[in-house]
Amino acid sequence: MGAKRGAVTLEEVAREAGVSLATASRAINGSARTVRPEIRERVERAARALNYTANAQAQAVARGRTNLVGLVVQDIEDPYFSSIAAGAMRVAEANGLMVSIAGTGRRPDKEIEYAAALRGLRAAAIVIAGSRTDDRDALERLGAELDAFERSGGRVALIGQRRLPVDTVVVANRAGARDLATRLTGLGYRSFGVLAGPRNLLTATDRLAGFTEGMAGAGITLPPDMIVHGEFNRDGGHDAMLELLARRRDVECVFAVNDVMAVGALAALRSRGLDRRVAVAGFDDIATLRDIVPALTTVRLPLARIGAAALEMVLREPAEGPHRRLVVRGEVVLRESTPGVRRG
Amino acid sequence: MGAKRGAVTLEEVAREAGVSLATASRAINGSARTVRPEIRERVERAARALNYTANAQAQAVARGRTNLVGLVVQDIEDPYFSSIAAGAMRVAEANGLMVSIAGTGRRPDKEIEYAAALRGLRAAAIVIAGSRTDDRDALERLGAELDAFERSGGRVALIGQRRLPVDTVVVANRAGARDLATRLTGLGYRSFGVLAGPRNLLTATDRLAGFTEGMAGAGITLPPDMIVHGEFNRDGGHDAMLELLARRRDVECVFAVNDVMAVGALAALRSRGLDRRVAVAGFDDIATLRDIVPALTTVRLPLARIGAAALEMVLREPAEGPHRRLVVRGEVVLRESTPGVRRG
DNA sequence: TTGAAAGCGCTAACAT
């Protein structure tokens, strides 16, 4: 069977069933009751016999639309993004869509490149998670590309990047960090350090800003030398923690702007024998890290729901007019890593 | 600009540049020096002016091939799979390919469904990670679908599923678990328990079998009631650990068939105050878990490399004849979670 | 209800 090179085409199915191409198309992929049940049955049998699967590309060209959606993340290996992706993929599956994922490795240029590629694929929609640069130029070019994508008929949703005029799921990083600071000061901490991540990453800077605000609400100021910037990953947290310890030994509580960095910070503290003396808090509440010891105080983000919400938003008919904006708030979860200040 | 609905077509670019469709095609997407630099420049300028991006679907239909590869994983949120995906995506990017990812949620049917969808998309290749069921029927249907996919011109690589006649990256689960058992017995442990995962998951059963072999090599037999089956995730490890404790209190060392389960087991032990008394080992060496306390003894698998290797293998010209098979071995990493038996 | 035929946007012979 299938001696011929290449895939079975609809024409072969039609011939096998003894009907026209058009009828075969209607019977298999077309709309409902325009074809007689008997014929339909015959066509379907032929299709099955030949193991026919419609060429989605050809359908896309003919129909002028695809069932492909694009998802752009920084790094699929990072649990933050893999959870978002999982949520988006569930929605895609529920809607019969295929998902094309691309990882940018945190290079803004790649985002633009992939957006263009997805425009080339005529993707129905594109969701970008993690475009959080504040680089004016890159942002502008991304905006232009997304604009072109929308004009060509696609829909766009961003996660977190509130500076572009498209549908957006906004994560309340600032508010979450503020709440966290409030709770931590409530626990009696007075001397804080922040492992702040990259300077040009909005997610990171928002969390830093929110935390500072929360501290201010308790009448505490964050000294500049208590802020250490670094990479947004485990090693970044580790190294920043060591740097902070080199600068100041009087820190009571450290806020790492994400959980993965917090884990690095804990490792650094452990290597110095300080893990019992310095409290650590993170952000995200990464599922894989919920069992670490000490259990990590953090701000829980419903990551999968965020990914799902972004795709759902973009799949709904566009609300012409202002772009939609869904704000997702995090919830502070206090755990053992911030036991509170012992008095006496 | 772009007042017209829909995307800019090559024809518009050609008209704008005052050349024929064919010339425009050659200048932009075609092979090299068949078009005069001057004209090429003119076409490129027109394309840029109109913000043209080739319709990849139409190209695919015309060329008879795509630059899309499919990746099927069980659950992208699971770090095991997200690392594999990251590796595959790196290779895809290096080769100018787009990656379509699908998650099956561990349902073999979904694997078949997605394979069919990818055949419909005329994907150049498809990599399936985690098809490890031993369900005869599902396996057969998957085999048939992959066969159809290959006959229609696509290439297939499997990760781990050695029972299907296609290119495969085989993870030496058995050997890894055997080595692990050998090392653990060498540490002085004599009484073992195994948190074995699902009965019908080959990855899990292979690891159990290998571990049993390794123990046998040290003259130890694994009593049937020391084996507890359960889910392949954190909760599965947690619950299985509790069940094991309910059955036997004399276990010295527990082997969880993957790291995520091991983390669950550690949590269970901790809840019983036994985390200092029972040693725990896992499998995979998940990056996100490398900093947990106690540091987890495990079998390191180069997951990203495995994903990369699978795609690379399938991208190379098919070695007609027997299907290729790349065996990846894991490496035992002893850490604090298995400190060894104290004598005296 | 069915079929013939004109596209969809692009590539690749085949001419010139």
Place this chain on the structure above:
DNA sequence: ATGTTAGCGCTTTCAA
């Protein structure tokens, strides 16, 4: 080197 034209596999008018 460039243009003409016939496809690629499918959908969708438009007739019948």
